[in-house]
Amino acid sequence: MPNEKVRYLKEPDEIKEKIVYVKDKDLIGFDSSSSLVFQFRYWKMKEFNISDNFLAMDDDYFIGKPLNKTDFFYVKNKKVLPLITNTKFLKLNKRYVEKNKYFYKMITKKSHKEQSNQDYKYSLFLTYSFIMNIFKKNSIFVPKFPHNTIPINVNEIKEIYDLIEKSKYNKTTLYSTYRHIKSLQFQTLYLGFTFIKYQKKVHSIPAKYISFKNSLFFKFNFPLFCINTNAYQNSELSKKFFIVVMEKSFPKPSPYEIISPKSAMAINLIKQFKTKTKQLKKNI
Numbered sequence: 001m002p003n004e005k006v007r008y009l010k011e012p013d014e015i016k017e018k019i020v021y022v023k024d025k026d027l028i029g030f031d032s033s034s035s036l037v038f039q040f041r042y043w044k045m046k047e048f049n050i051s052d053n054f055l056a057m058d059d060d061y062f063i064g065k066p067l068n069k070t071d072f073f074y075v076k077n078k079k080v081l082p083l084i085t086n087t088k089f090l091k092l093n094k095r096y097v098e099k100n101k102y103f104y105k106m107i108t109k110k111s112h113k114e115q116s117n118q119d120y121k122y123s124l125f126l127t128y129s130f131i132m133n134i135f136k137k138n139s140i141f142v143p144k145f146p147h148n149t150i151p152i153n154v155n156e157i158k159e160i161y162d163l164i165e166k167s168k169y170n171k172t173t174l175y176s177t178y179r180h181i182k183s184l185q186f187q188t189l190y191l192g193f194t195f196i197k198y199q200k201k202v203h204s205i206p207a208k209y210i211s212f213k214n215s216l217f218f219k220f221n222f223p224l225f226c227i228n229t230n231a232y233q234n235s236e237l238s239k240k241f242f243i244v245v246m247e248k249s250f251p252k253p254s255p256y257e258i259i260s261p262k263s264a265m266a267i268n269l270i271k272q273f274k275t276k277t278k279q280l281k282k283n284i
Helices: 024-028 035-039 042-048 094-110 117-135 154-165 170-174 186-198 236-249 261-283
Strands: 053-056 061-063 073-076 079-082 089-093 139-143 150-153 207-211 224-228
Touching: 024 035, 024 042, 035 170, 035 186, 042 154, 053 079, 079 150, 089 094, 094 117, 117 139, 117 186, 139 186, 150 154, 150 186, 154 170, 154 186
Parallel strands: 207 224
Antiparallel strands: 053 150, 061 224, 073 079, 089 139
16 A cells, blocks of 8 residues: 555554555555556565465455355365356457457557556456466466456465566566556456466356446445446545445444544434434325
8 A cells, every 4th residue: 555544444553453554665665656566466465474365455346245265265185275256257269369459559559548448458468468378378268357356375476476577578567667558467367377277166256346427326235346436537426425325335334444524424314314214104
């Protein structure tokens, strides 16, 4: 994380028995705005006493229902390993991948937007091509990244890190100070590489990718969900409504978070709404 603390959580000393803050620079050794530089160095989190197996989440991922360790991990030869938690797979051939890689490369050259959907697609097909070259295959069958929480293993990440280090993508992916267009995608590469090499078991966890503009009308009844806000201009009013929706869906705060004035306002609005609803039902 780039900051000293997360603004919606209590002071670090109050929650240190469960939550440890690790600054980006302390892990990677230099300043970078690229999340990939950090993610491909998750293996270095061992220096901060992290487990060999853990869950990787971006800042817009949520866990919406109780889940167990067995939903994410399994035991093989007395070793704990991450499951593939998505049953959607892609069958890709080299011709298709190279064609799309070239297509999105041309589009991104013409585009002046940073981190656009075209940039993402170009990076995606670079990653598929990289996986094919690693295994010397003309076609691959790989899990589709569900844009949600995934279980990972530090030793497997280190193995992938070393492969990138020896490749032409080492500077753009591992050492860039910004999100370089010629970078490899972390989750797609991790899922594809480990599935092919280690023949991972698959256990589906229902997950949903939601754009912010649709989130006000969405029932958050999925074990895993992502709410993406980057692609849309969101009004202050829609943000306030969203706070109410989230507070109604998840009314019980954790012991680690700060109850902000906005949250308190949302909780009070929900309580008032419920009271009024009950009164109206009695009068009908």
